[in-house]
Structure formats: structure tokens, C-alpha cells
Amino acid sequence: MDRIIVGLEGRPYDVLIGQGLIGKAGALLAPFARDERLLIVTDTHVGQHVLPRFAASLQEAGLGYAAHLLPAGEGAKSWAELERLVDWLLSEHVERSDNIVALGGGVVGDITGFAAHVVKRGCHFVQVPTTLLAQVDSSVGGKTAINSCAGKNLVGAFHQPALVLIDPDVLDTLPRRDLAAGYAEVVKYGLIDAPEFFDWCEAHIDAFLAGDADARRHAIARSVEAKARIVAADEKELTGTRALLNLGHTFGHALEAETGYSDRLLHGEGVAAGMALAFRYSVRRGHCPATDAERVAAHLEKARLPTTLRTAHVDASGARLVEHMLHDKKKSGGTLPFLLANGIGQTFLAKDVDLGDVATFLDEERAR
Ligand SMILES: NC(=O)c1ccc[n+]([C@@H]2O[C@H](COP(=O)([O-])OP(=O)(O)OC[C@H]3O[C@@H](n4cnc5c(N)ncnc54)[C@H](O)[C@@H]3O)[C@@H](O)[C@H]2O)c1
Numbered sequence: 442m443d444r445i446i447v448g449l450e451g452r453p454y455d456v457l458i459g460q461g462l463i464g465k466a467g468a469l470l471a472p473f474a475r476d477e478r479l480l481i482v483t484d485t486h487v488g489q490h491v492l493p494r495f496a497a498s499l500q501e502a503g504l505g506y507a508a509h510l511l512p513a514g515e516g517a518k519s520w521a522e523l524e525r526l527v528d529w530l531l532s533e534h535v536e537r538s539d540n541i542v543a544l545g546g547g548v549v550g551d552i553t554g555f556a557a558h559v560v561k562r563g564c565h566f567v568q569v570p571t572t573l574l575a576q577v578d579s580s581v582g583g584k585t586a587i588n589s590c591a592g593k594n595l596v597g598a599f600h601q602p603a604l605v606l607i608d609p610d611v612l613d614t615l616p617r618r619d620l621a622a623g624y625a626e627v628v629k630y631g632l633i634d635a636p637e638f639f640d641w642c643e644a645h646i647d648a649f650l651a652g653d654a655d656a657r658r659h660a661i662a663r664s665v666e667a668k669a670r671i672v673a674a675d676e677k678e679l680t681g682t683r684a685l686l687n688l689g690h691t692f693g694h695a696l697e698a699e700t701g702y703s704d705r706l707l708h709g710e711g712v713a714a715g716m717a718l719a720f721r722y723s724v725r726r727g728h729c730p731a732t733d734a735e736r737v738a739a740h741l742e743k744a745r746l747p748t749t750l751r752t753a754h755v756d757a758s759g760a761r762l763v764e765h766m767l768h769d770k771k772k773s774g775g776t777l778p779f780l781l782a783n784g785i786g787q788t789f790l791a792k793d794v795d796l797g798d799v800a801t802f803l804d805e806e807r808a809r
Pocket residue numbers: 484485486487490491513514515518545546547548549551571572573574575578579580581582583584585586594611612613614615616619708
């Protein structure tokens with residue numbers, strides 16, 4: 442079992458990564474239960490694929506539980522589902538000393554963390570992520586949110602989990618498309634500041650996608666380490682360090698907005714295309730060698746991820762996509778900070794990007 446500590450001052454927490462950990466969840470979670478009972482939030486798919494094993498392990502450890510099933514998919518991050526979830530927690534007599542268990546992907550983690558933040562003025566929660574995206578990204582770092590009709594993740598809070606339990610084996614039942622989408626976030630860590638990890642990805646992608654246990658464990662642990670380090674340095678995205686995690690996300694969110702944040706383009710797919718665009722835009726601005734941008738795109742394409750507007754199924758003008766970017770929550774004072782790269786593993790925040798130039802670039806990209 443790997444143990445990575447998210448070193449937040451005064452309230453560090455553990456991320457435990459190990460094959461078959463779901464089967465040991467009972468023993469690991471016993472210290473987090475109140476009166477030997479846990480409240481579990483999950484979704485209909487995870488309820489089918491993972492909850493039975495998880496619940497059996499709790500029972501073996503002598504723990505009782507009650508479970509709330511959200512509908513699977515992004516639609517669950519809504520006011521209506523938050524209301525139902527909070528009402529359920531209250532009907533189960535949740536207390537501030539409880540550790541609510543979020544068993545699922547980023548959707549379950551995001552809404553459960555937010556519910557934990559607001560119910561009874563704040564109780565604890567534990568993340569048991571079951572998608573690759575949640576294991577390498579969303580379960581660590583304490584960003585929680587639901588969506589509103591004005592946009593994605595606009596209602597939320599920073600609320601750190603008390604523990605994160607990661608079992609790579611649960612990825613066996615994850616649809617291939619969701620696995621690839623999560624892989625985009627793995628690659629992201631290499632592109633930000635770890636060229637040697639990008640080399641590793643290039644060398645191990647086939648093993649990883651085929652479910653090789655060592656490749657999975659390494660990719661997840663290396664990603665969590667990177668995320669933990671960045672979060673510990675800049676928990677609330679105040680100094681610019683945490684903003685590095687948004688590589689590919691400004692372009693990516695524009696594509697997601699254009700496709701209605703639907704399963705037409707999964708978040709990780711938008712990030713993959715967004716990273717390829719950010720690298721090509723960096724080449725255009727003279728920051729980055731063209732060969733690096735080509736390497737990035739070629740690698741993402743091996744995972745069958747989109748790297749162009751066409752393969753992301755987006756047919757919109759540059760001006761329209763820039764319009765989406767301006768609605769992005771990261772905008773400040775009419776300008777947009779962009780994450781660009783001097784090369785693989787050399788991402789930096791550019792604050793002088795001309796949005797008209799970005800629109801022209803995106804119009805040129807339509808021909809690709
Ligand atoms: N909080 C953060 O820091 C952060 C970071 C990145 C993304 N996010 C959020 O995460 C969400 C996306 O997360 P996601 O990609 O995990 O999506 P998701 O939670 O919707 O999961 C994807 C699909 O896989 C199913 N599933 C989950 N685990 C499974 C398993 N083991 N076997 C079979 N099916 C399984 C789910 O039911 C769902 O249908 C978005 O809402 C995004 O905004 C949050």
C-alpha cells in the first residue's frame with residue numbers, strides 16, 4: 442500500500458493507494474465511523490459495481506451503514522439532488538462528528554463534499570474514488586461543488602476530506618471512454634512540470650490502458666503525489682501554483698460549454714483537446730518547439746482522446762469559444778490568464794494573452 446500525505450498545515454490527511462483496498466475498507470474506516478456506522482453516498486452505477494464489495498467489507502469489520510444512491514452522471518451535481526442528499530443525511534441523524542463516505546467518481550465526490558460542508562454547519566467526509574479522474578484528481582484537494590444554470594461548479598466550497606482510499610482494481614469495470622478521459626489528467630501532471638513522468642507515460646501507456654497493475658499503481662501514485670504537493674503549496678489557488686492544475690482547462694472548458702457539458706465531450710476529453718490546443722498556441726506565440734506540441738497530441742491520440750476541434754466534435758467560431766472562456770470562473774478584470782508552455786514539463790501562467798489572437802488561432806484550428 443502506498444501512503445501519500447497531503448501536508449496541509451494543521452490538518453494533514455492520508456491518501457492510501459492499494460490493490461484490493463475496497464476489501465479492506467471496513468478495517469481502514471472503522472476509526473472514522475461514529476457508533477460503528479457509516480453514511481455512504483454513491484451513484485446507481487457504482488452502487489452496482491463497487492458498493493456490494495465495499496459494504497461486505499464494512500460488515501466484516503462489524504460496521505453498519507446506510508447508503509444514498511444518486512443518479513449516475515453530471516446531472517446529479519444539482520440543487521435538487523443536493524436538497525435530497527442533505528434531507529437524507531438529516532433523516533439519518535448525521536452529526537458533525539460523522540465522516541460521510543463519498544463512494545464514486547468526481548460527481549459523487551463533488552456533491553458529497555459540498556453537502557458535508559453545509560450540513561449541520563459542516564461535518565467530515567472520506568473519499569473513496571472509483572473513476573480514474575477521481576483517483577488522480579478530484580478526490581484530493583478539497584474542491585467541492587454543484588452546478589447552477591449559470592455554469593459548472595459555480596456553487597461550492599473548499600472542504601478537505603479526512604481520508605482518501607484508492608483501489609485501482611475498481612477501474613476494471615470503468616467504461617473505456619471514462620478511463621481515457623481520466624488518463625488526460627494523468628498526462629497533465631507530466632506536462633505541467635515533470636518531463637520524466639511524461640516520458641514514463643509514453644513508455645507505459647499500452648500497459649496502463651490494458652489494466653497492468655504496476656502501471657496503474659505508478660500512474661495513480663505519481664499523479665496524487667503531484668496533486669498533493671501543489672495543493673499543500675496553494676490550497677485555495679491564491680499564489681498561482683494551484684492554477685497550474687488548470688493546464689488545458691481554459692480551452693477545454695470552452696469546448697465543454699459548447700457541447701453543453703454533456704457526454705458529447707467528457708471533462709477529460711475536453712482537457713485533452715485543451716492541452717493540445719494550449720501547446721499549439723504556445724508554439725504559435727514562439728514559446729514552445731513544434732515537436733513538443735506534436736508529441737503531446739500524438740500521445741493523447743494513442744489513448745483515443747480528441748486533440749483538435751474536429752475530433753472534439755466542436756464546430757464553433759473562435760469568437761464564440763472565447764465568449765465561453767469569458768464566462769469561465771477564472772476570469773479576472775476582463776483579461777484571462779492562460780497556461781502556456783515553453784515545452785513539455787515547462788508550463789507557465791501567461792497574463793498578457795490577447796483574446797482576439799486566441800480567437801484567430803481557434804479559427805485557424807477549425808481547418809485542422
Ligand atoms: N473537485 C475537483 O477538484 C474536481 C477536479 C476534476 C473534476 N471534477 C469534477 O468531476 C466530475 C467528473 O468526474 P468523473 O469523470 O469521475 O465522472 P462521474 O463521477 O460521472 O463518473 C463517470 C461515470 O462512471 C461511472 N462509474 C464510476 N465508477 C465506476 C466504476 N468503478 N465502474 C463502473 N462505472 C463507474 C459513474 O456512475 C458515471 O456514470 C465533474 O463534475 C468535474 O467537474 C472535480
